[in-house]
Amino acid sequence: MGKQVIVVGGGAAGMMAAGQASACGAEVILIEKMKRLGSKIAISGKGRCNLTNAGDIADFTRYYPGNGKFLYASLKEFDNQALMEFFQKYGVKTKIERGGRVFPEADDSEVIVKALKEFLEKTGVKLILEQAVERIITDEERVTGLQLKQSKEVLPAGAVIVATGGASFPGTGSTGDGYAMAEELGHKVIRPLPALVPLRTLEQWPKELQGLTLKNVSASIWIEGKKKAEEFGEMLFTHFGISGPIILTLSRIASHALSLQQKVEIRINLKPALTFEQLDLRIQRDFAKYQNKQLKNALDDLLPKSMIPVMVHLSQIDPEKIINQVSKEERKRLCRLLQELQLHITATLGMGVAIVTSGGIDVKQINPATMESRLIKGLFLAGEVIDIDGVTGGYNLQAAFSTGFKAGKAAAHYVHTTV
Ligand SMILES: Cc1cc2nc3c(=O)[nH]c(=O)nc-3n(C[C@H](O)[C@H](O)[C@H](O)COP(=O)(O)OP(=O)(O)OC[C@H]3O[C@@H](n4cnc5c(N)ncnc54)[C@H](O)[C@@H]3O)c2cc1C
Structure with missing residues (x-):
């Protein structure tokens, strides 16, 4: 025995x-x-x-x-x-x-x-x-x-x-x-x-986009203002924050930093294939095409429909503004936002749903x-x-x-x- x-x-x-x-x-x-x-x-x-x-x-x-x-x-x-x-x-x-x-x-x-x-x-x-x-x-x-x-x-x-x-x-x-x-x-x-786990955000706007999957985006994780990692691929907005493959991969770093009470941010680049200048030119082309439309109706070529009101709100530009009245500074602000959409992470979703420890x-x-x-x-x-x-x-x-x-x-x- x-x-x-x-x-x-x-x-x-x-x-x-x-x-x-x-x-x-x-x-x-x-x-x-x-x-x-x-x-x-x-x-x-x-x-x-x-x-x-x-x-x-x-x-x-x-x-x-x-x-x-x-x-x-x-x-x-x-x-x-x-x-x-x-x-x-x-x-x-x-x-x-x-x-x-x-x-x-x-x-x-x-x-x-x-x-x-x-x-x-x-x-x-x-x-x-x-x-x-x-x-x-x-x-x-x-x-x-x-x-x-x-x-x-x-x-x-x-x-x-x-x-x-x-x-x-x-x-x-x-x-x-x-x-x-x-x-x-x-x-x-x-x-x-918890690792391979969804993340809660301080911002409430992801809730408005719940269910929306973004493909071919990049997300980077910043701890105490320093970039630690970046992933390219697919992510998802949820009623509590963010999830999806690239977020799950980054979550391990978030989890460790949060356990040390460090400040955690995720920055999403919606157009990672373009440089800032290329994106600005692209937006200028769209703006030329839609010059007499209101801003809220001029971003269909650039963003998924459900994201437009959120992005316009975050850009702090009047959604009703006619495109040819949008200033250069406002356009560049929108451009920056598209490449650096910031989210503050307050917690992971915890052990209950983490794929791995x-x-x-x-x-x-x-x-x-x-x-x-x-x-x-x-x-x-x-x-x-x-x-x-x-x-x-x-x-x-x-x-x-x-x-x-x-x-x-x-x-x-x-x-x-x-x-
Ligand atoms: C939702 C989800 C999806 C996943 N998908 C994948 C995937 O597709 N691919 C992949 O590679 N990984 C995946 N993982 C991770 C993977 O499943 C685990 O890493 C793996 O199963 C770990 O195997 P393990 O045998 O070490 O532990 P476990 O599979 O957790 O097995 C441990 C066992 O020990 C038993 N046990 C615990 N305490 C005691 C005790 N005191 N006495 C007797 N028995 C006890 C438990 O009941 C359990 O059956 C997933 C995880 C989750 C949660």
Whole structure:
């Protein structure tokens, strides 16, 4: 019994770890506190599961603003191709979409959960559902077992893999339990913060534009007046502020700065392909064409219809002003506004809706070659519970699968050779 591996958490990392440990010859129990396995996988990619990215694996670490380098060894051992082949073995065909995003051909994340369940069944993993693990038991320096929360029952274990996920989207079961387990054993937990999360604005006007998507715009993030990053692509206005791909990418920086009470601004450039002078010339051409119209009726070629009243209001030019009476200074003001639409960020939308958690168990205390804790022998960590986070595009699930694979293999080896 003491030789068994217990995996805590039946998400992407935990299921991969459990199946892998079992495939490597260990006796494995997987404990999941929810009724079902893989709740987060099920809702991932809007129910379609963007399981990985088809890009060159050598470039992958760049897509993890949170500790990409730590993932080098696990991504190398179990890369995107290996992951796709793994699912193919379980009958899941995949397809590649925009930006290298890989989805199941069936457009249904449940086929991914089903494949992982089959993997667990085939490798003989014992499942315990609807039981939360409370704490891990050690004899000071090595794992000896764990305790269940409700029954207080103690299960002996030669190795434990903690794969409890982050603290975001807690409705799926990931409520940050692994942080407390690791902290109790002396690990440092880097403050968990929401990332890939929509942003609230001080300004109320985004509400008037809710539902409007802007394509081919750029957004830059400014912390305490200094530009930190810029993204080009698609964004969305909402009743609370802003969202959409480029905003989600920038949100990690916003989240960290807000946690330090720093001033956060997003500046949107609606015409990023043009220089200020080119845009001014373009507006002059439009103004020549519509010279006898009122300003509010002269911007149709330049802006989505619903944006016109908002932009005219922000430009502080009288909307009824006839175009040929708009001064050069007013025109330039409008021009500047189009390229630097400023929004003050007051908060993120929080952990409840964040796609990923930035922060978690400090990577310095984990051996990246095995995922074993450097403090406690026989304790392995995998997935989002670790202080790693990627951008959108399939990188977060790949990280969970790769670290899970490595932890499973290393835990099996550990119980065979050490316990
Ligand atoms: C809405 C949404 C969409 C997403 N879409 C994508 C996408 O398309 N592509 C992508 O790459 N990433 C996506 N992500 C991120 C990705 O899903 C996660 O990074 C990934 O699932 C993390 O896997 P994990 O196994 O580490 O943790 P989780 O999937 O969170 O699994 C942790 C498991 O542990 C269980 N658990 C927690 N505490 C205990 C305990 N005490 N005892 C027992 N069990 C416990 C939980 O119930 C849960 O099942 C998305 C996330 C969200 C929220």
